[in-house]
Amino acid sequence: MSVVEARHLTRNFADVxxxxxxxFVVSAGEVVGLLGANGAxxxxxxxxxxxxxxxxxxxxxxxxDPVHRVDRRTIGYVPQGLGLYRDLTVAENLAFAAAAFGxxxxxxxxxxxxxxxxxxxxxxxxxxxxxxxxxxxxxxxPSVLVLDEPTSGVGPLxxxxxxxxxxxxxxxxxxxxxxxxxMEEAEECDRVVLMAGGRxxxxxxxxxxxxxxxxxxxxxxxxxxxxxxxxxxxGTVLSAGNGWRVVGLGLDEVRPIAGSxxxxxxxxxxxxxxxxxxxx
Amino acid sequence: xxxxVDGVSVVFGGVAALSEVSLDLHPGRIAIVVGGDGAxxxxxxxxxxGLEQAVSGEVSRPLRTGFQPETSGVWGDLTxxxxxxxxxxxxxxxxxxxxxxxxxxxxATELVEARDxxxxxxxxxxxxxxxxxxxxxxxPELLVLDEPTTGLDPVSRLELWSFIHLSAREGRALLVSTTYVDEAxxxxxxxxxxxxxxxxxxxxADAIAAMxxxxxxxxxxxxQYSWHRGANWxxxxxxxxxxSGTHEIAPDLADVVTVAALAREQP
Numbered sequence: 149m150s151v152v153e154a155r156h157l158t159r160n161f162a163d164v165x166x167x168x169x170x171x172f173v174v175s176a177g178e179v180v181g182l183l184g185a186n187g188a189x190x191x192x193x194x195x196x197x198x199x200x201x202x203x204x205x206x207x208x209x210x211x212x213d214p215v216h217r218v219d220r221r222t223i224g225y226v227p228q229g230l231g232l233y234r235d236l237t238v239a240e241n242l243a244f245a246a247a248a249f250g251x252x253x254x255x256x257x258x259x260x261x262x263x264x265x266x267x268x269x270x271x272x273x274x275x276x277x278x279x280x281x282x283x284x285x286x287x288x289x290p291s292v293l294v295l296d297e298p299t300s301g302v303g304p305l306x307x308x309x310x311x312x313x314x315x316x317x318x319x320x321x322x323x324x325x326x327x328x329x330x331m332e333e334a335e336e337c338d339r340v341v342l343m344a345g346g347r348x349x350x351x352x353x354x355x356x357x358x359x360x361x362x363x364x365x366x367x368x369x370x371x372x373x374x375x376x377x378x379x380x381x382x383g384t385v386l387s388a389g390n391g392w393r394v395v396g397l398g399l400d401e402v403r404p405i406a407g408s409x410x411x412x413x414x415x416x417x418x419x420x421x422x423x424x425x426x427x428x
Numbered sequence: 429x430x431x432x433v434d435g436v437s438v439v440f441g442g443v444a445a446l447s448e449v450s451l452d453l454h455p456g457r458i459a460i461v462v463g464g465d466g467a468x469x470x471x472x473x474x475x476x477x478g479l480e481q482a483v484s485g486e487v488s489r490p491l492r493t494g495f496q497p498e499t500s501g502v503w504g505d506l507t508x509x510x511x512x513x514x515x516x517x518x519x520x521x522x523x524x525x526x527x528x529x530x531x532x533x534x535x536a537t538e539l540v541e542a543r544d545x546x547x548x549x550x551x552x553x554x555x556x557x558x559x560x561x562x563x564x565x566x567x568p569e570l571l572v573l574d575e576p577t578t579g580l581d582p583v584s585r586l587e588l589w590s591f592i593h594l595s596a597r598e599g600r601a602l603l604v605s606t607t608y609v610d611e612a613x614x615x616x617x618x619x620x621x622x623x624x625x626x627x628x629x630x631x632x633a634d635a636i637a638a639m640x641x642x643x644x645x646x647x648x649x650x651x652q653y654s655w656h657r658g659a660n661w662x663x664x665x666x667x668x669x670x671x672s673g674t675h676e677i678a679p680d681l682a683d684v685v686t687v688a689a690l691a692r693e694q695p
Contacts, residue, residue, distance in 0.1 A: 184581075185581040185582060185583045185584075186551065186552070186553070186581040186583075186584070273465055273466050274464070274465035274466070275464065275465060300578075300607070301464060301465050301578070301607045302464045302465060302607075303463060303464025303465065303466070303467060303622050303623075303689065304464065304609070304620075304622065304627075304682070304685045304686045304688075304689045305622075305655075305686065305689040305690065305693060306464060306465075307464065308655040308656060308657070308686055309655075311656050312655070312656045315656055329581045329582050330608060331608075331610050332608060332609065332610060332682065335657075335658045336656075336657075336658060338659070384586075386586060386587075386589070386590035386593075387590045387591075387593035387594045387597065388589070388590070388593055388614075389593065389614075389616075395586075419582065419610070420582040420583070420585050420586040420589075421586065423582035423583060423586075424582070424583055424586055427583065
């Protein structure tokens with residue numbers, strides 16, 4: 149069952165089309181990643197989805213109703229800045245959010261926050277702050293959870309524990325939308341939607357979207373003229389380790405330009421390289 | 429010739445920010461320090477460049493060391509050109525030498541069209557590239573970059589890494605910190621930190637080979653040494669004993685640092 153349904157979303161800012169005919173669904177129990185470079189339209193899409201910004205065209209349905217008609221309790225949101233009051237304790241932040249939504253204060257124990265309940269949010273580690281922001285976003289048991297780079301900057305264990313919470317929330321029936329541009333977060337999503345220039349350019353599992361892309365690895369002598377020719381032909385030439393990587397051109401195109409003093413090989417693209425190739 | 433730290437500990441207000449950390453830095457090589465919030469990445473960078481004092485251990489660095497702090501170091505009220513020019517004057521560089529060098533750096537960082545734009549009007553990616561250009565302007569033998577890619581989108585990240593590799597190719601030793609484990613593969617060696625302690629070190633292949641036990645993939649959560657990863661669960665078997673209902677997989681660095689953190693948390 150699709151909980152979130154974006155239909156032909158368009159949003160213009162003066163002459164700039166930030167989101168261009170974008171459609172996608174997020175079903176109950178699903179974690180969908182929204183990927184895109186800066187300026188791709190991710191933030192605008194999320195703001196429309198949260199009901200903070202009206203679309204110029206198209207609509208967002210939450211549980212079948214237009215987003216502006218939906219009870220605010222339906223949606224939980226963790227912004228990148230976390231949206232917590234730094235001068236309040238963890239317990240006070242949760243109590244405030246619960247009061248605002250008119251729901252009982254959730255158990256700090258269940259959220260793994262009992263030990264820091266009485267500490268000011270500004271004084272605890274980023275991992276615990278993120279945990280607290282999650283508890284706030286989930287206190288009203290929303291059916292839609294929107295997360296902006298939810299585990300950015302957190303250590304290895306903190307990150308895996310946060311993702312376990314996200315997956316548990318999905319398994320309990322919520323639709324989860326995650327905005328990110330990091331591989332480590334994208335690989336945790338059931339499905340990703342890659343945006344560029346306000347449009348969807350690819351969607352599917354991370355391996356479907358990223359796994360098929362290739363780059364050309366160049367080693368040996370490569371002249372600066374050859375690099376310029378590759379750039380003019382539409383390639384992006386990057387320095388990497390002991391050689392160069394070319395994104396956006398095929399092996400047949402690179403070989404004649406690079407010349408015989410260089411060795412060219414087709415290799416799996418990194419997450420970032422696939423991004424550049426797909427975002428063109 | 430090599431620099432770095434050997435068994436270094438740094439203490440702030442009785443709390444150890446770094447505990448017996450060692451790292452070698454070599455000309456033309458990139459060392460990556462990876463870790464989350466509070467891991468000690470910034471303390472390590474600052475200790476190596478001489479902004480923090482170690483309570484024990486040895487620190488060595490060349491005379492000319494460049495440092496880009498986490499905040500990028502770019503002045504918001506100066507233009508791209510003025511930022512670079514200000515750094516050149518600060519170092520007392522000979523304009524006959526620094527002027528063409530500045531032009532070269534503006535070109536290499538693809539900031540040609542933004543040269544007269546104020547620092548605060550730059551995108552995150554442009555600002556970080558300018559920060560690296562400023563740190564490398566005095567042609568240091570060692571360049572230390574603290575989280576240069578944090579907050580950047582994949583396209584900017586790729587451009588910045590390309591510039592970092594170019595800088596190493598000039599024969600410079602580099603130390604780059606990051607919160608993202610997958611960026612470790614962009615360097616020649618890695619040091620994974622957590623709460624000031626070393627979780628893994630060496631080349632990525634060394635760090636993986638040094639992991640005790642084996643990793644299995646499972647459809648479900650299985651005990652204390654189990655964590656969610658991608659579409660399924662990982663299970664760590666400390667002595668390598670096969671776990672029923674799972675299949676063995678080749679670990680990557682993200683698994684290795686998770687195992688090291690788990691082993692420390694649950695002795």
